[in-house]
Amino acid sequence: MAASLIMRGRFLPCWRVALQRLAGPALGLALAAASGGAAAQPVVTVTDDRGQQVSVPRPPQRIVSLLPSLTETVCALGACARLVGTDRYSNWPASVQGLPKLGGLEDTQVERLVALKPDLVLVAVSSRANDRLSALGVPVLALEPQHWAGTQRAIRVLAAALGDAAAGPALVARIDARVAAAAARVPPALRGQPVYFEVASSPFAAGEASFLGELLARLGLANVVPAAMGAFPKLNPEFVIRAQPAVVMASAAAAAEMPGRPGWRGLRALQRGQVCGFGAVEMDALVRPGPRLGEAAEAVADCLQTLGSIRP
Numbered sequence: 001m002a003a004s005l006i007m008r009g010r011f012l013p014c015w016r017v018a019l020q021r022l023a024g025p026a027l028g029l030a031l032a033a034a035s036g037g038a039a040a041q042p043v044v045t046v047t048d049d050r051g052q053q054v055s056v057p058r059p060p061q062r063i064v065s066l067l068p069s070l071t072e073t074v075c076a077l078g079a080c081a082r083l084v085g086t087d088r089y090s091n092w093p094a095s096v097q098g099l100p101k102l103g104g105l106e107d108t109q110v111e112r113l114v115a116l117k118p119d120l121v122l123v124a125v126s127s128r129a130n131d132r133l134s135a136l137g138v139p140v141l142a143l144e145p146q147h148w149a150g151t152q153r154a155i156r157v158l159a160a161a162l163g164d165a166a167a168g169p170a171l172v173a174r175i176d177a178r179v180a181a182a183a184a185r186v187p188p189a190l191r192g193q194p195v196y197f198e199v200a201s202s203p204f205a206a207g208e209a210s211f212l213g214e215l216l217a218r219l220g221l222a223n224v225v226p227a228a229m230g231a232f233p234k235l236n237p238e239f240v241i242r243a244q245p246a247v248v249m250a251s252a253a254a255a256a257e258m259p260g261r262p263g264w265r266g267l268r269a270l271q272r273g274q275v276c277g278f279g280a281v282e283m284d285a286l287v288r289p290g291p292r293l294g295e296a297a298e299a300v301a302d303c304l305q306t307l308g309s310i311r312p
Contacts, residue, residue: 046157048142049125049150056139059163060120064102064113066129069290070122070143071096073155076171076291079162084116092284092292114138120161145289146231147211148218155291171291178294182301183219190304191220193246196269198254199287204234211289219300221247237261245269247307249300252277276303 045055064085065071071090074083080093085100087108100116103109108129113121114136123130125144133140141161145151152172159168195216197206206212207225210232216223224243225233241263248255248269255277258264269275278286282299285292 044160044163046141046161048157049144049154050142052142054139054141054161056120056141056161058119060118060139060161062116062118063120063122064116064118065090065122066102066105066108066127067122067124067144068092068284069145069151069288070154070158072288072290072292073158073171074122074162077155077159077162077164077167082162084118085113092281110136122158145211147289148214148293151211151289151293154289175291175294179215179218179297182294182297185301186220186304187307190247190307192222194222194224194243195247195249196224196240196243196245198248198250199232201254202234203237203240204232205240207231207233211293212286215286215293215297216300219297219304237263240264241266247274247276247304249276249278249303251283252279274307276300276307278303 043055043057044059045053047053061082062084063074063079063082065074065083066087068087068090071083071086072092074080075093075096080095083096083099085102086096088101088104090096090099090101100112102113105124105126106128108127110129110132113129113133118138120139120141121133123133123140123142125142127142130140130142141157143154143157145154155171156165156168159165159171197212197216198204199206199212205225206216206223207227207229208214208217208223209227209230213223213225213227213231224240224245225235229235244267246269248258248267250258255275258267258275259270264270278299282296285296285299
């Protein structure tokens with residue numbers, strides 16, 4: 001399957017679904033009190049992207065996260081120390097790299113996961129492990145943001161589930177502020193200019209309908225890939241040549257080999273050096289709909305400032 005090319009390496013393992021459909025049902029929050037005697041602990045009930053209510057009997061202390069964006073959100077909300085395991089792709093912040101790695105979207109190591117005795121497991125809606133974990137009585141919270149609105153909801157839901165609902169809106173506000181500050185630094189000469197952002201070779205691109213496309217729009221940039229083509233479509237290379245983007249964006253490795261692609265020497269952006277080649281850390285922030293989107297916006301603005309003196 002073509003989308004599986006994007007699911008490997010540092011890219012989000014949930015992108016197979018991101019390429020195929022929009023975000024799941026709207027999320028909701030509800031607080032409930034546990035019944036029983038004076039020793040009863042409060043229960044937080046949240047509604048996940050499957051539309052299912054998940055009750056957490058106390059602020060969870062042993063969390064497993066099976067999606068990098070969710071791992072990063074837990075840490076950004078100040079609960080990194082509660083993580084006891086992650087998927088193989090979670091690599092930020094550095095402290096999670098030493099945690100047990102429990103597979104990916106399609107090959108979660110359920111027995112190892114259960115042995116960690118988690119009181120909450122964070123998963124993608126599309127994870128094959130969801131039904132099995134639920135059958136084993138493991139609390140599962142499925143969140144799979146595909147757009148900025150979904151990312152905001154995921155942050156708020158996670159904050160509530162972690163026992164600090166107020167931390168969610170505060171984190172969203174910090175991300176928004178960083179994106180706005182980055183947008184203000186985009187050179188006027190490049191605002192409104194068409195951009196091609198390649199997320200994987202073949203090539204796969206970030207279209208207007210993706211969360212990354214939304215980020216580019218918030219920075220005042222246009223996108224050569226219209227929303228009608230989907231969030232992360234596989235393009236005919238001729239499409240990019242015909243589109244003639246003013247700026248090309250990709251991983252540093254992909255940007256370096258683009259001039260060698262058949263016909264791509266005809267791209268004026270490559271001829272003029274109007275290329276943003278991002279390192280591994282920057283690309284991770286750019287391709288994950290999580291709390292580092294503010295950093296991602298800053299990385300784009302930083303590159304564009306180096307191109308600002310070049311005529312589009």
